[in-house]
Amino acid sequence: xxxxxxxxxxxxxxxxxxxxxxxxxxxxxxxxxxxxxxxxxxxxxxxxxxxxxxxxxxxxxxxxxxxxxxxxxxxxxxxxxxxxxxxxxxxxxxxxxxxxxxxxxxxxxxxxxxxxxxxxxxxxxxxxxxxxxxxxxxxxxxxxxxxxxxxxxxxxxxxxxxxxxxxxxxxxxxx
Numbered sequence: 001x002x003x004x005x006x007x008x009x010x011x012x013x014x015x016x017x018x019x020x021x022x023x024x025x026x027x028x029x030x031x032x033x034x035x036x037x038x039x040x041x042x043x044x045x046x047x048x049x050x051x052x053x054x055x056x057x058x059x060x061x062x063x064x065x066x067x068x069x070x071x072x073x074x075x076x077x078x079x080x081x082x083x084x085x086x087x088x089x090x091x092x093x094x095x096x097x098x099x100x101x102x103x104x105x106x107x108x109x110x111x112x113x114x115x116x117x118x119x120x121x122x123x124x125x126x127x128x129x130x131x132x133x134x135x136x137x138x139x140x141x142x143x144x145x146x147x148x149x150x151x152x153x154x155x156x157x158x159x160x161x162x163x164x165x166x167x168x169x170x171x172x173x174x175x
Contacts, residue, residue: 033079043112058169
């Protein structure tokens with residue numbers, strides 16, 4: 001943090017420490033990416049099956065092949081965003097923001113369990129609404145720490161916004 005009377009670093013008004021490329025720097029990136037892909041791994045255990053194939057689908061349901069590449073990109077961007085906040089501020093200084101990040105990641109993994117595992121689009125809808133709010137809170141917190149980190153979460157928020165619509169329609173069409 002910049003103390004009163006100190007000169008503000010040029011180029012990034014939100015940067016509180018200088019990034020240093022070393023083993024900890026890259027291990028931190030691997031850690032945050034690993035955390036994100038661990039959530040993806042949990043969610044992948046509840047993949048579509050006969051039950052899903054038999055559901056009436058909303059008109060805007062994307063083809064199944066699109067989900068893997070989109071989620072891979074989103075989880076990568078999420079991991080980089082968390083790493084940027086952690087790398088610039090450390091966990092102690094950004095614990096609330098990174099805690100929000102971990103909360104939304106847990107809600108993300110739970111959605112697949114509720115929708116596919118329990119076959120309960122209603123419970124999944126409740127989860128995804130709370131997830132959307134948690135993503136928004138995380139995005140705002142990340143913007144406050146480091147603008148590019150917040151920007152990396154924008155596509156995730158947009159995708160989950162679309163998923164909220166799809167989940168609601170699945171619930172509505174398949175009572």
